[in-house]
Amino acid sequence: MTDSIQKVRTRFAPSPTGDLHPGSARTALFNWLFARHHGGEYLLRIEDTDRKRSTPEALDTILNGLSWLGIEHDGSIISQFKQADRHREIAQKLLDEGKAYYCYSSPEDLQKMRDLAKIKGHPISYDNHWRNRDSSEAPHGQKPTVRLKSQQKGITTLVDLVQGHVEIKNAQLDDMILLRSDGTPTYMLAVVVDDHDMNITHVIRGDDHLTNTFRQLQIYKALGWKTPQFAHIPLIHGPDGTKFSKRHGSTSVGGYANMGIMPKAMTNYLLRLGWSHGDDEIISTNQAIEWFNINSIGKSPARFDIVKLLSLNSHYIREASSIELVQAIKPILEKKHKKSLSEKDIDTLIKGMTGLKDRAKTLLDLAENAWFYVAPLPLWYDEKAQKFLQKESIESLKIFILYLSENNILWSHDSLLAAARIFVEKNNIKMRYFSQTLRAALTGSTVSPSIFEVMEVLGKELSLQRFNLENIPA
RNA sequence: GUCCCUAUCGUCUAGCGGCCUAGGAUAUCGCCCUUUCACGGCGAAGACACGGGUUCGACUCCCGUUGGGGAUACCA
Numbered sequence: 001m002t003d004s005i006q007k008v009r010t011r012f013a014p015s016p017t018g019d020l021h022p023g024s025a026r027t028a029l030f031n032w033l034f035a036r037h038h039g040g041e042y043l044l045r046i047e048d049t050d051r052k053r054s055t056p057e058a059l060d061t062i063l064n065g066l067s068w069l070g071i072e073h074d075g076s077i078i079s080q081f082k083q084a085d086r087h088r089e090i091a092q093k094l095l096d097e098g099k100a101y102y103c104y105s106s107p108e109d110l111q112k113m114r115d116l117a118k119i120k121g122h123p124i125s126y127d128n129h130w131r132n133r134d135s136s137e138a139p140h141g142q143k144p145t146v147r148l149k150s151q152q153k154g155i156t157t158l159v160d161l162v163q164g165h166v167e168i169k170n171a172q173l174d175d176m177i178l179l180r181s182d183g184t185p186t187y188m189l190a191v192v193v194d195d196h197d198m199n200i201t202h203v204i205r206g207d208d209h210l211t212n213t214f215r216q217l218q219i220y221k222a223l224g225w226k227t228p229q230f231a232h233i234p235l236i237h238g239p240d241g242t243k244f245s246k247r248h249g250s251t252s253v254g255g256y257a258n259m260g261i262m263p264k265a266m267t268n269y270l271l272r273l274g275w276s277h278g279d280d281e282i283i284s285t286n287q288a289i290e291w292f293n294i295n296s297i298g299k300s301p302a303r304f305d306i307v308k309l310l311s312l313n314s315h316y317i318r319e320a321s322s323i324e325l326v327q328a329i330k331p332i333l334e335k336k337h338k339k340s341l342s343e344k345d346i347d348t349l350i351k352g353m354t355g356l357k358d359r360a361k362t363l364l365d366l367a368e369n370a371w372f373y374v375a376p377l378p379l380w381y382d383e384k385a386q387k388f389l390q391k392e393s394i395e396s397l398k399i400f401i402l403y404l405s406e407n408n409i410l411w412s413h414d415s416l417l418a419a420a421r422i423f424v425e426k427n428n429i430k431m432r433y434f435s436q437t438l439r440a441a442l443t444g445s446t447v448s449p450s451i452f453e454v455m456e457v458l459g460k461e462l463s464l465q466r467f468n469l470e471n472i473p474a
Numbered sequence: 475g476u477c478c479c480u481a482u483c484g485u486c487u488a489g490c491g492g493c494c495u496a497g498g499a500u501a502u503c504g505c506c507c508u509u510u511c512a513c514g515g516c517g518a519a520g521a522c523a524c525g526g527g528u529u530c531g532a533c534u535c536c537c538g539u540u541g542g543g544g545a546u547a548c549c550a
Contacts, residue, residue, distance in 0.1 A: 049549090107548065110547085119475080123476045124546080125547095163479065167478095172476075172546090179548085186550090187549070188550095208544055208545070208550095210478065211478055212545070232479085234479085237542085242542085273486065276486085280498090281486090299479080299480060300479090301480070305484095307500070307501060311499085358513040360512090369511095424509095432509065434509075435510070436509075445511095446511080447511045447512085449512085450508095452509080
């Protein structure tokens, strides 16, 4: 069979009319993974035939989203709009062969037909008025659309790679419009022609296209073209099971990036939403390419669960290198606190990451938690921290610092910890309390990584600066 | 209205007729670890929507019901 030796070619075909929706991102991911898995090609086509709704900004957003996710397309981006002449040529061919016809019904007529069909319980709305009528009967001034003369009898069967056998009676399908009255092609015509011309072998797309596929199959048939294989993946729903909309949180990939989600976490999450590989949860991109198959795509829709995304995100934060993380939080910090970070700051942050990584769910958290390391003095002390900085405890701080210098304690986590243990024992203070005092003085907060690690990261000089009483409003 | 798809713990899912007293992840709760908060470790609770078949045997196959989603545009 030639099928088996044909190179896999998939495509992602977004319309540039809005953000990159997580569902679309997943569709792109699946197409990409499938192509990579088979050593094939993954193409990007922009469905911009709707000139009114397509915008360059939306295109930018989509492209940015895809590259953030690391989904790189092969070849150059194809604009569907630019293929319009080709689409018209095909429509003309169908016209010439008597497989399509001019329809002079006005939008108002059509609306009436739809209303009527609904009342009568008819499956299709267009009444085929112009199917067998000559253009000479056309009303003056009405520009015609071109409609496909669809099969009216029999059934059309689709063997979908995800949904399995699906059948529909041809009587359910109406004569769809191929060319609008202004001569522009509709989506139905355009997809078929483009997928054919691009030699697409596998069309992986959202479930919402499943019934459309039967219409498209009619066009393939009329043209005598070989059809690609179809895989209709279920849609992603909102947390409450209804359509995933803005009230559920961000519906754009960019929104999650801004929230401090790492691209690896996002792709891992999206991958596991509807696809599985046994009990595996943490899946790297390479592993995904190796394992990905259409067979393991689930048939039912999944709900978008931000909590699980967050847990995956904290995993990838923990796994990331300190340098990578600091690079990621640097712009966040600089923007929020309007301070440009020095090389020394960056250095401190990198050292501090070890203890910070485990404590963040997002890069935003991470940045926030890291801020105290590089914040200008005097520090800002939160309410809880201030409670630990009363007269008595400050006194014990002073004594501790003296103790450290008298005993020439090495400024490292381990020896500072050991020293503190001896110190609290000697002075009959609770370690619980004392460590919080240290923390409050050093970080301005009651929550931080191990305070002795903080001291080590800060270094002796910076730590002592922070212990300086003038810097602590008691 | 008509047509199509779908249905396992709260959520994501494993399961492709006996391995299931249904497994994992996440969330929740408890215990441990502990200088705070996390991380981590251990444990608990938690699901086959319902009703009919088919079968020696159904979570798994078939048919209904119900719930959810989609399509029905001169949008894509």
